[in-house]
Amino acid sequence: MDFLSILSIFVLAVFVGYYVVWSVTPALHTPLMAVTNAISSVIIVGALIAAAEGAKAVSESGGISLWLGLLGVVLASINIFGGFAVTRRMLAMYKKKDKKPAASK
């Protein structure tokens, strides 16, 4: 892909983001931050490539790329699992009036 096609995708995605995010209800702004956090960890793709390609040629320039990549994979994984799990936990708490929490006392 050439630079201009990528730029086009980027600009269009900014606009999609603009409209999608304005439609998020303010009550869910904290889960929004948690889930955007999780999905921005798609940067793990870069870390995976660095690690995998580094593992191919450990002797040359690959060695350091391998370790940088692996560290990146660890950090991004913390974020992915942590971000999605904590979002799920939060969203599960939002309940409507009907169901009475009769469990306690």
Next chain:
Amino acid sequence: MEHAVAATPAWAVLAYLVAGVLFILSLRGLSSPESSQAGNRNGMIGMAVAVGTTLILHPTGLPLIIGAIAIGGGIGWVIAQRIQMTAMPELVAGFHSLVGMAAVLVGCAAYLNPAAFGIVDEAGAILAVSRVEMGLGVAIGAITFSGSIIAFLKLSGRMSGSPILLPGRHVLNLGVLAGILILTGVFAFDAAAAMGQGPLLWIILGLSFVIGVTLIIPIGGADMPVVISMLNSYSGWAAAAMGFTLQNTAMIITGALVGSSGAILSYIMCRAMNRSFISVIAGGFGAEADAGGPKAAGPAKSYKAGSADDAAFIMQNAESVIIVPGYGMAVSQAQHALREMGDLLKKEGVSVKYAIHPVAGRMPGHMNVLLAEANVPYDEVFELEDINSEFGQCDVAFVIGANDVTNPLAKTDKTSPIYGMPILDVEKAKTVLFVKRSMGGVGYAGVDNPVFYADNTMMLLADAKKMVENIVKGLNGGGH
């Protein structure tokens, strides 16, 4: 590109596109609580698609990589299960720092091993456009990292929330920022840098770490909702910059989504404080509070103090109560007791609603999550625009741990630092019950609140949680 070292096969390009679309749908799901859980699932599927595709394309070193995912995933999972809802702001700040650091690591790896990422020409030099993306990506990642660490330290109370003002900080910050941009330009044209040599990228990296710190330390606690949204935005732009380097649509779409999401949240937060983004970033808000001492030293104004039993009696005999929670409720973890109080009042036939100011708490939506945690149904919780007109008809406004967001000076006093900020009109209620630790503190803006001294206000001076618990006792004891 002629040099097709890492030309991605068509199926993989499509798979990354699918991941990007799933991420869009995951945010779209958050438009209502009903669809939100499905949205979150879409996000997880999108991530699985992106990771799976990458592993199939680059199937080397799998044991190490899977080990790394297991370690990181385990840590993340445990944190997510254990974290308290009140600690959500610092958790999010901490997570932002990880995205920033991951971007830095990927950028450095691409610089050191460019052939692996397919960003070299025939002679083995890194393409100039890739070097610009790399420089910017590493810089934004580093700023996100160090800035988020500072935000994390401030939010978790490990570092004072009050602004730290360095002399000449504006000149310093602008200078460093200009330096980073100029060096990125030089980096793109430097022949040594093209071969992966020379210190330029490391200098850019170092400067960016520094400016991340100096940008955030002057910003005070009350402005944290803006800071945390802004860092959210940066983490997105960092991912997008790396997406350009890797020519990966999933990363570009996600980066753009997250970048605009954070920017919109910052804008909403600024609007809710009637402050410009620039003035928040410039920092120092709340520092003037101490300098404004003489005002507070004037003759003590009289106020009416009440007890928990008084409050219980008043609310029992009211028809409608609107509860206004703020950061103080989060600090004392009063949300569960508060919900119990609401339930008892509802049993007595009192209508109970909650009113949330956009900047209540330390991050966007902070109060909503805490109330949800305490099992308050979300259809009893209202945003400022939806409920503000109801204070005039309501019997009791119960303010707990909020201050500046209820201060009517914002409407009348042009000299006040919070002038123009939209506020909750609690003073229009027949009775205002104001839970506050003591009469000493005057909020983050350092402004006294005339509501304290109004005839229809009763101050309930105590720790928020204890006070609410005592009110609950009063309701239980005196009610039947």
